[in-house]
Amino acid sequence: MQLILVRHGQPMDMADPKTGNPPLTELGHAQAQATAARLANEAIAALVASSLQRARQTAAPLAAALNLPLATEHRIGEIDRDGGRYQRIEAIRDEGREAWHAFLADPVGYFGGDGKIFLSDTLDGWHAIIETMLANPAERRATVAFSHGFPINILLNHALGLDGKFRFAPAYGSITRLIVLGWDRLSVLSLNETAHFPSV
Structure with a gap:
């Protein structure tokens, strides 16, 4: 089975x-629209999104095209999922060196969150999604x-057995694919697919 990760637009x-x-x-x-x-x-069985509107708006065109319901998993939302502040990474970088290095030193804390709680809750959210997939093994669709x-x-750090650093930079609307055999048996099939966007 595949778990296809889409970063919001x-x-x-x-x-x-x-x-x-x-x-x-x-x-x-x-x-x-391009991601949809x-x-x-593709053979897709289910759609799930975080509760934040940018994720749900990104999911909407594919849900309409496939006529599938869109489930919600709050715990795969971003740092602002519980009402915290949010700023695009590009905007933080534009503020200058001091803000950028403060962000890199503690990305979750920069927005007023607790990194350990955010990590634990996010892993729980991904685990719940994968357990739902594994509960329907005959489906075999993504x-x-x-x-x-x-x-x-x-999730990528968990799949690859890496430390908790934020080392990947998925593009807006990008696609990342994992093969799911179990919670501790995840293989990364592709990372940051963007070929569906017109070249500039």
Whole structure:
């Protein structure tokens, strides 16, 4: 079975940096449409997204194309999933060296969260999705999960047996594929697929 991870499309910058849960930009909606077109002809059994609107808006075109319900798993949401603030990484980098290094030193803490709790809860969310997949072994079709940069990093680190550093940079609307044989038997099939986007 495949677990297909999709990072949400480009989100808007929040006017108030203390708030989170931004919607997609116009480009983000276009990325969602392109990702849906790429996946619409694959054997997909289920769709799940975080509770944040940028993930759900990214999932909407594929849910419509496949006429599948969209389940919610709150724990695969980003740092702002419990009401914290959010800022696009590009905007943090643009603030200058001091802000960027503070973010790199403690990405979760930078937004006011607890890194250990975020890691544990996120792993629990991914584990629940995979257990649901394993409970239906006859299905053999893929589950698509619409998530975020940090939660995707956490699952990849678990699959590859790496430490907790955030070392992967999935692009907006990108696709990452894992083969699922068990919670501790995950293989990375592809990482950060973006060929479905027109070249610039």
